[in-house]
Amino acid sequence: MLGLRMSKVTAIRRGNTTGSPSDTSIIALDRFIQSTRDSGYKGTVSAIAELVDNSLEASARRIDIHVRKSTAGDDFEVSVLDDGTGMDAGTLTEALRFGGTTRFNSRKGLGRFGMGLPNASLSQAKRVDVFTWQSGESPITSYLDVDQIVSGTLSAIPKPIRHSLPSFAKGKKSGTLVVWTRCDRLDHRRVSTVEKRLHGGLGRIFRHFLWAGTVITLNGKVIEPVDPIFLKTSFGDGSAKRFQETITVEVATDPENPSSSVGQVEILFTELPVAEWHELSNDEKRSRGIANGAGVSVVRGKREVDFGWFFMGAKRRENYDDWWRGEIRFNPDLDDAFGITHTKQQIKPKDYLIEALQPIIEDTAKALNSRVRQKHLTLKTEKTGVEAEKLASRRHDRLRPIPKMKTQSGDTRALADLAGRHARVKEAITDKTPATKYLLVQDEQDNGAFYKPLVTDGVLVAVLNSSHLFFRKFYEPLVGQSGLDPAKASHVINLVLLAATRAEALMNTKDERKTLTKFRKEWSQVLDALLRS
Known part of the structure; x- marks a missing residue:
């Protein structure tokens, strides 16, 4: 999950709510923790996806997610359990800090900024507890609690202590368990609705990992991969086909530096089977993801970070565009070009990347639109x-x-x-x-x-x-x-x-x-x- 690193944790001073000039700390902790809950993540799916990222970074092959009503009232609890390598006490402490990571600015994996675990967790819940254990050792745990931070009773990461796993968690040889309690900001208040959103969202975001054998479950049910370009999806009455060969574009990681390395962007397009699917009902088209599904999927290191109408130039979106799809793949060394943020849920491409990709994608989009129009x-x-x-x-x-x-x-x-x-x-x-x-x-x-x-x-x-x-x-x-x-x-x-x-x-x-x-x-x-x- 996070590389080994020991560091002394120093407290960030709480903001002085009385306005006393004696407080000169850079961060007013009580206000910061409340403000950060409102920033960054689009919703529950993207926040839980951040925890899945951490599990994958820790070489997890199985990740079990549970969403349940709390036994202590009407609140929700969310847990994410993996069989990854686990963490030692120092790494756990770093993982709970905002910006704490041993991979800061790394371009070799899914993580990079060290904001994921605390920011994602507190965007959805008022408390996060983390249990982790390495091979041959008993679990250790620490936590963050919004109410304690705001009241001033918690201003530093609690020292990890040995503690048994909760009764609902089945221990593995090594791994990590993240538990959210007092979940006051989940997107929906019904477990069934949350399940539906997570199955579709996580199945799509992590489809390449799922195809490669990683298992992710939700409340005991395996999450199936969701393919937005329909290349690996068959409904028994037709499937999408590739349009032309995969296009590879080389982009400098730093265009201002002539000696900088070059990253590769792969672009592929698919055509949906118009003849077989055009007479489906509107409900069935929506269910399959055809209707209002036009656009390209942007995949960073086998993980989808965005989907939308990107690099299309003057090409306006039309109903005919529901019948083709695109996928753009790149590795984290091109994060700056794509404008990747710590939440990994959207892109803000730089001008030089747009100049490199737009002519290709716009022209192909126009050609595909014309082909679909002719088929209809x-x-x-x-x-x-x-x-x-x-x-x-x-x-x-x-x-x-x-x-x-x-x-x-x-x-x-x-x-x-x-x-x-x-x-x-x-x-x-x-x-x-x-x-x-x-x-x-x-x-x-x-x-x-x-x-x-x-x-x-x-x-x-x-x-x-x-x-x-x-x-x-x-x-x-x-x-x-x-x-x-x-x-x-x-x-x-x-x-x-x-x-x-x-x-x-x-x-x-x-x-x-x-x-x-x-x-x-x-x-x-x-x-x-x-x-x-």
């Missing part, structure tokens, strides 16, 4: 085609039968390729039901034609070329109901007819004319049959 539009246009597909399937047996013919090898390859990109095609060609299936599929094609028919036993696919101008200027705006002007629509239809006439004029042999005449007649009859309701 494609789904919308495909949905309008479903009724047409169903109608064609129902009328299939009323039309002249399609002659049996050997499937062309080119069509087989094209269908297999299409099935790899479109789940609907794969489902259709593997479906063994006797009904003939019609599909309208939008896909980027490089053959120049607006559409291409692909036919196999029991499946007819009209592949619409989404890169064709007719698709982009007419078909997509029309079926997507995006405000296509009627005059423009009629103009495009007229051009289609003229283009067809012009194309036929190039087919001037007898056999070509005969084939085209047969095609126009058959197409017109089928169209007539499908349009009759």
Whole structure:
């Protein structure tokens, strides 16, 4: 938890509330302790996360958290027990001091400032007791008590004494137990609500540790990792996929010093499965963390320190941005660049870091937004085609039968390729039901034609070329109901007819004319049959 260090503890003089000029102490202790309770931590989750940080620094592999109603009234008690290396008396004393640490300004772990244990604890409770023991030794304990400090009966860290663990704690070979009592500042007054917030918050903050095998429990239940970028989360109906490869950016730890070391920032992006999840209910989208979840997770040394709309420049947040995520990873040597404070719960990036990261993240965010927008539009246009597909399937047996013919090898390859990109095609060609299936599929094609028919036993696919101008200027705006002007629509239809006439004029042999005449007649009859309701 904290490195070995022995130091003599000197008392900080209490502020003279009568205003006597004889008191020249730097800190008015009674006022300081009350003021510091209101500073720093966003809430209960971030305060308890600070204790988990300490446990991880002490090489803990299991951390047990309990939140319970006090037996002595309506107050709450919180305890955090770990199996870390434990502390000796000198280190325990340092741990309870504001600023007391043997790792001050260290860039090698989760801690750095020595404010965590006392500041986090007293932000939530009026008293904190710490029990700690090393291998082969009995526990020692000391404490801080707000009421005693304010009244003047406690002005220095009490000397650690030997003491057995509370009855609810099961001792381990070594470890530390932190107990908060008289918890007057927890975010919620119901244990179940506190549990819910802690499961989600701690599961997210420490997800990388949990994936690596660390066990954190809350009231006996294991805290599961929560992945805000959905890369390791599967709901059985789809999961996120990486967008491009991880980007690595080198940033100087001190840009004013040419000889300073260089730290690395890793950036990765993911795309959520729009096709599989877009029709989920709003409640389900909120439950999964999709709705209002846009942004990037900032991870310092495997621990999340913030989540938000960072390094986006002029890119404004939109609803489409709920469908992609980002993660920025860095090591503590870049703390100054990210503006990390002692609470490790937010970033305030420096200008030079913004200059390095913003162009990459902003451009990628715009590209992802565009991709998501296009996916939603494609789904919308495909949905309008479903009724047409169903109608064609129902009328299939009323039309002249399609002659049996050997499937062309080119069509087989094209269908297999299409099935790899479109789940609907794969489902259709593997479906063994006797009904003939019609599909309208939008896909980027490089053959120049607006559409291409692909036919196999029991499946007819009209592949619409989404890169064709007719698709982009007419078909997509029309079926997507995006405000296509009627005059423009009629103009495009007229051009289609003229283009067809012009194309036929190039087919001037007898056999070509005969084939085209047969095609126009058959197409017109089928169209007539499908349009009759």
